[in-house]
Amino acid sequence: xxxxxxxxxxxxxxxxxxxxxxxxxxxxxxxxxxxxxxxxxxxxxxxxxxxxxxxxxxxxxxxxxxxxxxxxxxxxxxxxxxxxxxxxxxxxxxxxxxxxxxxxxxxxxxxxxxxxxxxxxxxxxxxxxxxxxxxxxxxxxxxxxxxxxx
Amino acid sequence: xxxxxxxxxxxxxxxxxxxxxxxxxxxxxxxxxxxxxxxxxxxxxxxxxxxxxxxxxxxxxxxxxxxxxxxxxxxxxxxxxxxxxxxxxxxxxxxxxxxxxxxxxxxxxxxxxxxxxxxxxxxxxxxxxxxxxxxxxxxxxxxxxxxxxxxxxxxxxxxxxxxxxxxxxxxxxxxxxxxxxxxxxxxxxxxxxxxxxxxxxxxxxxxxxxxxxxxxxxxxxxxxxxxxxxxxxxxxxxxxxxxxxxxxxxxxxxxxxxxxxxxxxxxxxxxxxxxxxxxxxxxxxxxxxxxxxxxxxxxxxxxxxxxxxxxxxxxxxxxxxxxxxxxxxxxxxxxxxxxxxxxxxxxxxxxxxxxxxxxxxxxxxxxxxxxxxxxxxxxxxxxxxxxxxxxxxxxxxxxxxxxxxxxxxxxxxxxxxxxxxxxxxxxxxxxxxxxxxxxxxxxxxxxxxxxxxxxxxxxxxxxxxxxxxxxxxxxxxxxxxxxxxxxxxxxxxxxxxxxxxxxxxxxxxxxxxxxxxxxxxxxxxxxxxxxxxxxxxxxxxxxxxxxxxxxxxxxxxxxxxxxxxxxxxxxxxxxxxxx
Numbered sequence: 001x002x003x004x005x006x007x008x009x010x011x012x013x014x015x016x017x018x019x020x021x022x023x024x025x026x027x028x029x030x031x032x033x034x035x036x037x038x039x040x041x042x043x044x045x046x047x048x049x050x051x052x053x054x055x056x057x058x059x060x061x062x063x064x065x066x067x068x069x070x071x072x073x074x075x076x077x078x079x080x081x082x083x084x085x086x087x088x089x090x091x092x093x094x095x096x097x098x099x100x101x102x103x104x105x106x107x108x109x110x111x112x113x114x115x116x117x118x119x120x121x122x123x124x125x126x127x128x129x130x131x132x133x134x135x136x137x138x139x140x141x142x143x144x145x146x147x148x149x150x
Numbered sequence: 151x152x153x154x155x156x157x158x159x160x161x162x163x164x165x166x167x168x169x170x171x172x173x174x175x176x177x178x179x180x181x182x183x184x185x186x187x188x189x190x191x192x193x194x195x196x197x198x199x200x201x202x203x204x205x206x207x208x209x210x211x212x213x214x215x216x217x218x219x220x221x222x223x224x225x226x227x228x229x230x231x232x233x234x235x236x237x238x239x240x241x242x243x244x245x246x247x248x249x250x251x252x253x254x255x256x257x258x259x260x261x262x263x264x265x266x267x268x269x270x271x272x273x274x275x276x277x278x279x280x281x282x283x284x285x286x287x288x289x290x291x292x293x294x295x296x297x298x299x300x301x302x303x304x305x306x307x308x309x310x311x312x313x314x315x316x317x318x319x320x321x322x323x324x325x326x327x328x329x330x331x332x333x334x335x336x337x338x339x340x341x342x343x344x345x346x347x348x349x350x351x352x353x354x355x356x357x358x359x360x361x362x363x364x365x366x367x368x369x370x371x372x373x374x375x376x377x378x379x380x381x382x383x384x385x386x387x388x389x390x391x392x393x394x395x396x397x398x399x400x401x402x403x404x405x406x407x408x409x410x411x412x413x414x415x416x417x418x419x420x421x422x423x424x425x426x427x428x429x430x431x432x433x434x435x436x437x438x439x440x441x442x443x444x445x446x447x448x449x450x451x452x453x454x455x456x457x458x459x460x461x462x463x464x465x466x467x468x469x470x471x472x473x474x475x476x477x478x479x480x481x482x483x484x485x486x487x488x489x490x491x492x493x494x495x496x497x498x499x500x501x502x503x504x505x506x507x508x509x510x511x512x513x514x515x516x517x518x519x520x521x522x523x524x525x526x527x528x529x530x531x532x533x534x535x536x537x538x539x540x541x542x543x544x545x546x547x548x549x550x551x552x553x554x555x556x557x558x559x560x561x562x563x564x565x566x567x568x569x570x571x572x573x574x575x576x577x578x579x580x581x582x583x584x585x586x587x588x589x590x591x592x593x594x595x596x597x598x599x600x601x602x603x604x605x606x607x608x609x610x611x612x613x614x615x616x617x618x619x620x621x622x623x624x625x626x627x628x629x630x631x632x633x634x635x636x637x638x639x640x641x642x643x644x645x646x647x648x649x650x651x652x653x654x655x656x657x658x659x660x661x662x663x664x665x666x667x668x669x670x671x672x673x674x675x676x677x678x679x680x681x682x683x684x685x686x687x688x689x690x691x692x693x694x695x696x697x698x699x700x701x702x703x704x705x706x707x708x709x710x711x712x713x714x715x716x717x718x719x720x721x722x723x724x725x726x727x728x729x
Contacts, residue, residue: 066296088656091657
């Protein structure tokens with residue numbers, strides 16, 4: 001189960017890296033049509049949620065310490081919040097569908113929350129590897145601060 | 151503050167409350183006392199603040215608040231009752247409040263998920279599922295925190311959770327009245343048999359079209375985007391032969407806003423089969439409605455219209471006098487159509503601009519340099535339109551506005567979302583700050599032409615989890631269901647039918663009923679006092695409640711859907727049928 005935990009958390013980290021790449025792809029696609037963020041949407045709405053659930057599940061099954069399980073669960077909440085931020089940012093347009101300062105401020109939180117989430121996932125992936133292959137004595141256990149609730 | 155804003159604020163507060171409780175729980179489990187107490191206090195304030203937003207929503211209408219009052223409020227109350235006293239006592243070992251805080255967090259999160267996944271109609275099944283989830287998560291946390299519950303408590307929790315889970319699942323998946331959408335139902339074929347006076351042939355096919363100097367892959371009628379402009383004079387019998395050269399997913403022609411007989415309405419699977427490559431279909435109808443309309447494919451309509459399968463249909467009462475310009479706005483592969491056009495117009499010449507929005511989202515039109523009147527909306531003439539100046543109009547997806555003015559000696563320009571699309575000369579005017587016309591108070595009112603209502607339907611628009619298909623999807627829903635599982639609305643010929651359309655979601659839904667024009671009675675409780683508005687496309691904004699009525703005078707099975715075609719594809723489509 002520890003191997004599965006390592007695998008799931010590593011895949012989750014990879015999918016997060018891809019998610020940033022897909023955001024850049026969307027941002028630089030010309031002309032900026034409806035489909036520019038298709039990869040970002042699919043990865044964010046399907047792949048990442050599944051991998052966050054698997055990571056949390058394997059953390060629990062691997063009998064990881066409570067704090068690590070908590071950290072593995074945290075991305076689930078952050079991913080839900082991330083989708084909500086995107087929804088609210090899209091909703092905060094003027095009557096003709098153009099973006100507003102409020103909407104762009106909320107959109108900024110989407111990036112901020114993304115940074116927090118990837119920070120947490122890096123910590124989970126590192127801790128999962130430590131758990132799988134305990135370091136010979138004397139090594140300081142990895143400490144990762146818990147992400148601020150978004 | 152609009153109801154739409156209150157909906158958004160309520161959602162944000164709910165997320166903050168859930169995050170605060172869970173964060174407080176985690177902090178206390180890690181024995182970080184000040185952080186835990188701070189987060190818990192914050193969560194408590196947020197939870198109590200929701201009382202204000204939920205009350206405001208309940209005042210705006212039960213549709214907006216039902217699940218929040220019946221599911222979220224009891225869960226929030228349980229959260230406060232369980233977590234509050236423990237916090238006040240603030241025991242020496244802060245870790246002992248972790249479980250109550252986690253419980254409060256799960257209760258808040260559960261209520262939030264109910265709102266997001268299946269908020270309307272509020273149901274006991276969904277409430278019980280939320281309860282089961284909260285109990286299960288709390289039990290797991292109890293174990294994880296070390297000191298598990300006593301055997302009796304453990305058993306009781308298990309029994310309650312399993313009972314809630316089983317009952318909730320049973321209630322949630324219990325088959326409702328299986329809505330049989332009648333396909334290919336044969337109504338009297340009211341296609342006119344008169345000899346056509348206007349004949350057109352439209353051939354759909356893939357094409358490469360040039361937009362602003364770029365080559366764009368498109369789907370086109372007769373190789374052009376938009377398709378040919380079909381025009382006629384009142385009384386014409388129009389015959390259009392539709393051929394499909396190579397659109398593999400099929401095409402049809404829907405006459406948007408034109409109340410043709412049902413067999414000519416062009417909805418695949420309902421009024422006809424989609425026209426596949428190599429096939430053809432002949433549409434024939436009498437052009438007895440004058441005004442500005444458009445046509446588009448209704449087969450894979452989101453993709454098909456976006457790719458370019460649309461065009462203009464204009465029926466005039468008499469031959470054109472003056473200048474008559476159609477402005478069908480569209481976004482093709484991210485490029486704006488039509489391309490800007492400038493033509494000088496002699497002063498004193500009457501000009502009519504027919505604004506058509508063929509996109510899936512609202513566009514803002516601003517006519518600078520002249521006073522003007524809005525003489526028709528969705529093809530229907532307005533009563534007593536007054537002169538407007540420096541005023542913008544918002545045209546919903548699928549909607550049409552006709553503007554008229556007399557050409558002044560100075561240039562005039564029409565801007566769409568700030569981009570000049572038609573002008574008689576150079577104009578540089580900032581139009582972004584102009585006020586927007588509210589058609590509900592424009593023109594001269596007249597009494598409603600009927601005094602009774604035979605059928606009343608409420609359509610609550612939202613998002614929700616749809617598990618009935620092969621793959622789960624986050625659908626756009628009507629009354630908690632998604633196409634094809636939305637029960638059809640049944641009316642009798644001659645009925646006066648009332649729709650109340652409520653938008654619980656965070657996005658605009660441009661509503662479009664086929665085969666009929668609806669009369670707008672009120673929006674958000676404000677009566678429409680201006681000219682009677684007979685619309686076929688109108689924007690129901692987040693938090694809006696529209697009351698509209700129509701006479702059921704066109705027998706058949708009619709699509710009734712959101713004209714943001716991506717939303718229609720994602721479930722927001724139902725049918726109106728005659729018994």
